[in-house]
């Protein structure tokens with residue numbers, strides 16, 4: 001019960017979540033002249049990329065066995081525009097090797113600033129520190145949202161709502177179909193942290209320039225596991241030099257429960273345990289690095305993610321589902337609204353499994369973002385309709401920007417033409433995206 005008076009807010013489009021997908025969707029829709037409200041539970045945009053410290057923009061370049069030719073970029077549009085802004089602001093490093101492909105390390109503080117400048121320029125109304133906790137429905141039609149703020153509840157209304165919450169919160173609240181992982185089993189969360197005081201020259205001279213650490217590092221971790229000298233649940237780890245001097249971004253923890261089960265942050269108990277376990281593992285990995293890795297002798301933890309990094313929770317039930325095979329076979333589609341060259345990077349079990357798609361990419365159809373049931377609603381981002389292993393590829397940042405770019409345009413078409421999003425053809429969005437620099441053809 002909240003006895004305070006409710007505030008009414010009307011808009012053309014409501015976007016839930018200010019991660020990569022929500023930012024791109026809100027800005028794109030606003031650039032089409034719409035009145036857009038973006039609701040974000042933290043005081044800044046970025047979601048997994050900033051609050052979760054994910055660290056790099058993956059998914060821009062094709063993977064290849066012929067790395068000597070250098071990176072081939074295949075994703076453009078809003079993803080590229082955001083990266084160019086980050087780079088101009090000093091918050092994006094040059095491409096670095098990640099196995100058979102490349103990625104680009106970003107500074108999360110600059111990411112926030114870049115997103116601030118984009119939303120301001122586009123005229124998006126942002127509600128920071130607002131949590132969407134309810135949906136206004138008329139039958140199966142979503143008509144608006146209930147937003148918790150410190151001031152009281154905001155009744156936000158709009159003909160189109162975009163669920164970019166990552167967790168398909170709106171879809172779930174509306175009672176529309178969704179599924180969770182592989183029969184409920186999700187990829188493990190990771191608490192990422194930044195290590196300062198590193199002699200990065202010594203470090204890279206010893207371990208090379210691939211951000212996936214070489215087998216010798218895995219071997220020392222395995223030995224530590226056997227000897228029980230350190231408690232390190234993940235042996236294959238990724239360490240990235242960043243845009244800041246003396247810093248390593250560490251993607252190495254594997255946040256699981258005492259029974260070895262991947263924790264699912266949809267459950268409040270798992271989410272809370274994940275934070276406690278994640279921070280414990282950070283202390284342990286940092287101690288191990290200091291004692292064992294060349295260049296890390298004087299290192300110390302600068303910070304951890306604001307929250308544990310969440311790879312996977314709910315996927316919407318969409319009119320189209322991206323299948324595991326679509327990724328492996330590099331499927332293309334006339335209704336494709338985004339490209340992805342990123343491998344299946346599955347974080348489950350003792351070590352992450354990476355399955356490469358070489359010299360190719362696949363396309364993600366528009367239908368993956370249209371709920372199979374329910375009107376007035378679109379999804380964007382990692383909660384797309386996709387099979388478990390397909391999500392392990394399709395969820396990375398460049399793609400989430402691309403999904404948001406496409407869904408922002410779809411929302412604008414739906415509002416301007418007063419039609420249901422499910423009546424829109426993916427190929428029409430594709431044409432608009434091409435006009436907007438996405439280079440899909």
Ligand SMILES: Cc1cc2nc3c(=O)[nH]c(=O)nc-3n(C[C@H](O)[C@H](O)[C@H](O)COP(=O)(O)OP(=O)(O)OC[C@H]3O[C@@H](n4cnc5c(N)ncnc54)[C@H](O)[C@@H]3O)c2cc1C
Pocket residue numbers: 016017018019020021022039040041042045046047048049052053054055056057058059130131132133164165166167169189190191192251308309310311380381382383395396397398400
């Ligand atoms: C540990 C880890 C490492 C990763 N490493 C990389 C990497 O190196 N490179 C890469 O490209 N990708 C990486 N990823 C993946 C990538 O960061 C995410 O998949 C991507 O950022 C998802 O974007 P999104 O916009 O779909 O969702 P999110 O980033 O999850 O954004 C959702 C937003 O919605 C907000 N929100 C949620 N619910 C509500 C609500 N009810 N009310 C209001 N606001 C709400 C959240 O606060 C959040 O800001 C990593 C992910 C993890 C977890």
